[in-house]
Amino acid sequence: ETGVTQTPRHLVMGMTNKKSLKCEQHLGHNAMYWYKQSAKKPLELMFVYNFKEQTENNSVPSRFSPECPNSSHLFLHLHTLQPEDSALYLCASSQDSAAGKQFFGPGTRLTVL
């Protein structure tokens, strides 16, 4: 176990649904990240939070809305997604955003119908 948990592990949603992905880290870290991994493509960084402040938005469409209420929790709110948004969504944490040693959760496998 890496100390980073993600729920749910699998999610199927329609294009008109609203859902949220949750990530929690038990490592006392101050930086948290969302990544997207589509089939046959490298991991793509989506968002970075450092001490609860969003420091990176990698040109992510507004139908993905992150929320970081405290340094231990990170959410990704989803609404009006497209089938091409189907992917593995990975959360990670690190001591701070300068640290390159990141701890990843197991991911949420999202399917948009």
Next chain:
Amino acid sequence: DAKTTQPTSMDCAEGRAANLPCNHSTISGNEYVYWYRQIHSQGPQYIIHGLKNNETNEMASLIITEDRKSSTLILPHATLRDTAVYYCIVRVAEQRAAGNKLTFGGGTRVLVKP
């Protein structure tokens, strides 16, 4: 971030050392070399990192050439559980620096065979 070049795939024999090469010929003086791996259907896992000197931990050894333009990750005794995609990444280690993101490329798909 400097780009890295890795073989697309390689096979290794169980119990033997696995040597995974990475080229990073445009690496800057303040960029570290990181290695991660991703076992199928799991999140990536940190393995090791280094700046100039060779590094060793319980998982692997990292050998960086003197000119820092390439490196080799060594898994000393490969097991079937080491089958994964291995990523070599270079990044700066400063907060809010433009190059401090972990940029994952295609990696090397390593298959450890009995």
